[in-house]
Amino acid sequence: xTQSQQGEPKRHRSRRSAKRKMRLADxxxxxxxxEATASRAIxxxxxxxxxxxxxxxxxxxxxxxxxxGAARALASDRTHSIxxxxxxxxxxxxxxxxxxxxxxxxxxxxxxxxxxSEYDKAREYHExxxxxxxxxxxxxxxxxxxxxxxxxxxxxxxxxxxTAFQHAGESSYPCIGVDNRQEFYxxxxxxxxxxxxxxxxxxxETASNERLAARVAGARxxxxxxxxxxxxxxxxxxxxxxxxxxxxxLVERNAHLTAVACTNDLMAFGALAECRxxxxxxxxxxxxxxxxxxxxxxHTQPSLTTVRLPLAEQSRRVGExxxxxxxxxxxxxxxxxxxxxxxxxxxxxxxxxxxxxxxRGTADAGPLQTPSSKKRxxxxxx
Amino acid sequence: xTQSQQGEPKRHRSRRSAKRKMRLADxxxxxxxxEATASRAIxxxxxxxxxxxxxxxxxxxxxxxxxxGAARALASDRTHSIxxxxxxxxxxxxxxxxxxxxxxxxxxxxxxxxxxSEYDKAREYHExxxxxxxxxxxxxxxxxxxxxxxxxxxxxxxxxxxTAFQHAGESSYPCIGVDNRQEFYxxxxxxxxxxxxxxxxxxxETASNERLAARVAGARxxxxxxxxxxxxxxxxxxxxxxxxxxxxxLVERNAHLTAVACTNDLMAFGALAECRxxxxxxxxxxxxxxxxxxxxxxHTQPSLTTVRLPLAEQSRRVGExxxxxxxxxxxxxxxxxxxxxxxxxxxxxxxxxxxxxxxRGTADAGPLQTPSSKKRxxxxxx
DNA sequence: TATTGTAATGCAAACGCTTTCATACATTTG
DNA sequence: CAAATGTATGAAAGCGTTTGCATTACAATA
Numbered sequence: 001x002t003q004s005q006q007g008e009p010k011r012h013r014s015r016r017s018a019k020r021k022m023r024l025a026d027x028x029x030x031x032x033x034x035e036a037t038a039s040r041a042i043x044x045x046x047x048x049x050x051x052x053x054x055x056x057x058x059x060x061x062x063x064x065x066x067x068x069g070a071a072r073a074l075a076s077d078r079t080h081s082i083x084x085x086x087x088x089x090x091x092x093x094x095x096x097x098x099x100x101x102x103x104x105x106x107x108x109x110x111x112x113x114x115x116x117s118e119y120d121k122a123r124e125y126h127e128x129x130x131x132x133x134x135x136x137x138x139x140x141x142x143x144x145x146x147x148x149x150x151x152x153x154x155x156x157x158x159x160x161x162x163t164a165f166q167h168a169g170e171s172s173y174p175c176i177g178v179d180n181r182q183e184f185y186x187x188x189x190x191x192x193x194x195x196x197x198x199x200x201x202x203x204x205e206t207a208s209n210e211r212l213a214a215r216v217a218g219a220r221x222x223x224x225x226x227x228x229x230x231x232x233x234x235x236x237x238x239x240x241x242x243x244x245x246x247x248x249x250l251v252e253r254n255a256h257l258t259a260v261a262c263t264n265d266l267m268a269f270g271a272l273a274e275c276r277x278x279x280x281x282x283x284x285x286x287x288x289x290x291x292x293x294x295x296x297x298x299h300t301q302p303s304l305t306t307v308r309l310p311l312a313e314q315s316r317r318v319g320e321x322x323x324x325x326x327x328x329x330x331x332x333x334x335x336x337x338x339x340x341x342x343x344x345x346x347x348x349x350x351x352x353x354x355x356x357x358x359x360r361g362t363a364d365a366g367p368l369q370t371p372s373s374k375k376r377x378x379x380x381x382x
Numbered sequence: 383x384t385q386s387q388q389g390e391p392k393r394h395r396s397r398r399s400a401k402r403k404m405r406l407a408d409x410x411x412x413x414x415x416x417e418a419t420a421s422r423a424i425x426x427x428x429x430x431x432x433x434x435x436x437x438x439x440x441x442x443x444x445x446x447x448x449x450x451g452a453a454r455a456l457a458s459d460r461t462h463s464i465x466x467x468x469x470x471x472x473x474x475x476x477x478x479x480x481x482x483x484x485x486x487x488x489x490x491x492x493x494x495x496x497x498x499s500e501y502d503k504a505r506e507y508h509e510x511x512x513x514x515x516x517x518x519x520x521x522x523x524x525x526x527x528x529x530x531x532x533x534x535x536x537x538x539x540x541x542x543x544x545t546a547f548q549h550a551g552e553s554s555y556p557c558i559g560v561d562n563r564q565e566f567y568x569x570x571x572x573x574x575x576x577x578x579x580x581x582x583x584x585x586x587e588t589a590s591n592e593r594l595a596a597r598v599a600g601a602r603x604x605x606x607x608x609x610x611x612x613x614x615x616x617x618x619x620x621x622x623x624x625x626x627x628x629x630x631x632l633v634e635r636n637a638h639l640t641a642v643a644c645t646n647d648l649m650a651f652g653a654l655a656e657c658r659x660x661x662x663x664x665x666x667x668x669x670x671x672x673x674x675x676x677x678x679x680x681h682t683q684p685s686l687t688t689v690r691l692p693l694a695e696q697s698r699r700v701g702e703x704x705x706x707x708x709x710x711x712x713x714x715x716x717x718x719x720x721x722x723x724x725x726x727x728x729x730x731x732x733x734x735x736x737x738x739x740x741x742r743g744t745a746d747a748g749p750l751q752t753p754s755s756k757k758r759x760x761x762x763x764x
Numbered sequence: 765t766a767t768t769g770t771a772a773t774g775c776a777a778a779c780g781c782t783t784t785c786a787t788a789c790a791t792t793t794g
Numbered sequence: 795c796a797a798a799t800g801t802a803t804g805a806a807a808g809c810g811t812t813t814g815c816a817t818t819a820c821a822a823t824a
Contacts, residue, residue, distance in 0.1 A: 066511070066514055066515045067515055068456075068515075068517065069452075069455075069461070069516040069517035070452050070453075070455035070461060070517050071452075073451075073452035073455075074450070074452040074455075074456050079451070080516065081495070081516065088481060089471065089477045089478065089480055089481035090477065090478055090481055092472075092474065095472065095474070095477035095480075096472055098471055098496070099470060099471035099472055099498055102471075102496060102497060103498065106497065106509075106512075111495050111497070111512070111513070111516055112495070112496060112497075113463070113493050113494070113495050113496075114480070114484060114494060114495075114496050115484060115488065115493070115494075116481055116484060127488075129448070130488075130491075131493070132448055133448045133449055133451055134451040134462065134463065134493055135451035135452050239677075240677060240678065240680070240681045241680075241681075244681070269678065269681065270681070273681045273682075273683070276683055295622060296622065296651065296678065298622070298623075299623075299626070299651065299652070299655045300655075301655070301658055
C-alpha cells in the first residue's frame with residue numbers, strides 16, 4: 001500500500017518515499033515547455049521569456065517541485081557545498097566562526113559541511129579525502145600546518161580553498177586571518193609598557209596548534225626585544241583545571257613574577273580562578289592577559305584584558321574569497337586582519353618593587369602601537 | 383594551458399581541474415573488469431572474487447581514484463549526508479553536540495551538514511527546504527516546536543528524521559533527549575528540600591525555546607506541588623549582561639528570596655557575577671542553580687550546582703537511530719535520557735531568618751528594596 | 765556425460781538534471 | 795527585399811555512478 005503509485009516511466013528499483021517525487025519533466029510538462037526551458041527558467045531566468053518564466057514558476061509551485069541536488073550536481077559539476085575542517089567545535093571561537101560562515105554561505109545558496117580533526121593531522125587528511133569524495137565546491141582549513149599529502153591532494157584536485165585563523169604571509173597558501181605572533185607581541189608589549197619586567201607565559205599545547213605557538217613566539221620575541229630575561233613558559237593541556245595548575249607552577253617557580261600572558265582566554269580564566277584560590281590579587285600583585293575575548297571575559301572577577309579576533313570579518317571574507325574563486329574570479333590570496341586589544345581590569349602596573357626593577361631595564365617605553373591600546377595606555381598610566 | 387589535456391571521450395564542456403579526473407571506467411579498464419564489477423568490488427566486496435577485488439583495489443590506488451559523490455548519489459539515491467539544524471552554534475551545548483554527532487556519523491561514512499535557524503521558525507523552514515533539495519539521507523532537529531509546514535514537508539518527503547534535546551512523550555514525532563520539565567522539576571525540588579521556600583526563576587527568552595519553557599514549567603510545577611507561593615519568573619535576553627540585570631531585578635523585587643533557579647548556566651553565571659557585585663553571599667544568602675554544566679561551572683566562585691545533560695549519549699543515539707532508519711531497520715521512536723544533577727558550592731540551606739519569614743507567608747512588601755541595605759538587613763536579623 | 769545449482773561477471777538502462785548545438789522566428793540593417 | 799543579427803526554444807547528449815537482469819563459468823550431483 002505504500003509501494004505502489006509509481007509514475008508512468010517504470011523505475012528499475014523501488015524508491016524510498018511513498019509518493020512519487022516530482023521531477024523537472026513534470027514541471028516542464030505542466031508548464032508546456034521542454035525540460036531545457038524549464039531548467040533555464042529556474043536557473044537562468046534572464047534567458048526565457050517573462051511569460052514562460054511565470055508559467056514554470058507556477059508549475060513549480062503547484063507541484064511543489066524540489067530540484068534533485070545530486071542530479072544537478074552531476075550535470076553541472078557544482079555541489080553548492082563548502083567544506084570546513086576545524087580542530088574542534090568545542091572551542092567557542094571555531095563554533096562561532098562556523099556559525100557565521102554558514103550564515104554567510106547560506107545567503108549565497110551554499111551549504112557548509114563541517115568536519116573536525118581533533119588536532120590530528122592524519123585524521124584531518126582523511127576528512128579532506130572524504131569531503132573531496134563527497135563533492136564540495138570549496139574548502140576552508142584552519143591554519144597552514146597540515147600534512148603534506150593534504151596539500152598535495154588539495155592542489156591536485158584544483159579545488160578552491162583557503163586557510164583561516166592565521167595570517168601566514170604573502171607567499172603562502174591563500175590565507176585570511178590575524179597575525180597571531182604580532183598580535184600577541186603587541187599584547188605583551190602592553191604589559192611591558194605598564195612596567196612589567198618579569199612576565200610568565202601560560203599556554204595550552206602548542207605542538208599541533210600553530211596559532212598558539214605563534215603567540216608564544218610573539219611573547220618571547222617581544223620580551224627579548226626589550227632585553228628582558230627569557231620568560232618562563234608553561235604549557236598545559238587545554239582544560240581549566242590544567243590551566244589553574246599551570247598558573248600555580250608559574251608563580252611557584254618565579255617569585256618575582258608580576259604578569260602572566262595567557263595564549264587564550266581559557267588559560268586566562270584558569271589563571272584568574274587559581275589566583276583567587278591562592279589569594280593573589282589581580283591586578284594588584286599579578287596582571288593577566290588572555291586572547292580571544294570570549295563572552296565571559298567581560299564578566300570575570302576581575303574582568304579580563306584580552307585580544308579580540310575579528311571573527312565575523314574573517315568568516316565574511318572567507319566566504320567571499322571562496323565564492324569568487326568558484327565563479328572563476330580571482331581574489332587576494334592573502335588577507336591580514338587586525339585584532340583589537342581590549343583592556344579591562346586584570347591588568348595594571350606591577351607592584352612597587354617590581355617597577356623599580358623595570359626602571360633599571362631597557363624598557364624603552366616608546367609610544368604604543370596597537371590601535372586600541374592607545375586610549376588605554378593613558379588610563380593605565382593614570 | 384590549463385584547459386586542455388582532456389581524456390579520450392570528448393567532454394561536452396570543459397571541466398574545472400587541469401588534470402583529468404579518474405573515473406570508475408578508468409579503474410575498470412586498468413583492472414581488466416567491467417565497470418559493474420569495479421563498482422561492486424568497491425562497494426560490496428563480498429560479491430566479487432578475492433583476486434578481482436585486489437586487482438580493483440590496486441587500480442584504485444594507482445590511479446588515486448576518488449568516487450564522484452554526486453554521481454553515486456544520483457545512482458544510488460544515497461547522499462551519505464545528514465542534515466542538522468540547530469538554533470545556533472554559539473551555544474556550547476549545540477556546538478558540542480554537533481561535534482559529537484559529526485564524529486559519530488563520520489565513523490559510518492556520513493557527513494554532517496549544519497544549518498542554524500537563529501531561533502526563527504521561518505528561517506528554519508527554509509533551511510529544511512534547502513537541505514532537502516541539497517539531498518540528505520536523514521535529518522536532526524532541535525526540539526519539536528517547529529513550523530507546521532516544516533513537519534508537513536518532512537513527512538511528505540519520507541525522510542528519516544529525529545528531534546533531540548527534548549523528550550516529548552511516546553506519541554510525538556521521533557525524539558531523543560531529556561525531559562526538561564522533569565529535570566528542572568527535580569532540580570527545583572533539591573532547593574526545596576534544602577529548605578528554600580522563596581525561590582525565584584531566571585531564564586532566557588522562552589518564546590522560541592521550548593526547552594527553556596519546559597524548565598520554567600518544571601520549576602513552577604514543583605513549587606506549586608509543594609504549596610509554596612508562585613515564583614517570580616524573570617525572563618531576559620540571552621546574554622550575561624542581561625542575566626546580571628535579571629538577577630538584580632529578582633532580588634530587588636523579592637526581599638525574602640533565598641534561591642534562584644536559572645534555566646541555563648549562562649543565566650546562572652550572570653547571576654553569580656551580579657551577586658558578587660551586589661555583595662550577596664552565595665550560597666550563604668542566596669542559592670543558585672543552573673542547567674547544562676558548562677565547563678566553567680566547576681570553576682566559578684562559588685562553583686555552580688547544575689544539571690548535566692548526557693550530550694554524548696544523545697548524539698550517539700541520534701546517529702544510531704538515523705542510520706537504522708536509513709537502512710530500513712526500525713528503531714525506538716522515543717528515547718528518554720536522564721540528566722545528572724551536579725551539586726557544587728552555589729547551593730546551601732537558606733539563611734535562618736529567611737526561613738522564618740517564609741513561614742509567615744506570601745511574598746508581599748519586604749520593607750527593604752535596595753540590594754545593599756538588604757544585605758545589611760539580613761545579617762542584622764541573624 | 766548430462767544436468768543442475770551457484771557464484772561471478774558483464775551489459776545496458778536508469779538516476780534527474782544541465783548545456784551544447786541547431787532551429788525557428790522576429791527584428792534590424794544595408 | 796535579402797541578409798544579417800539576435801532571441802527563445804527544443805532535442806538530445808552527456809554527467810559518473812549503481813544495479814536489475816542475463817549470461818557465463820564452474821563445481822557438484824545424478
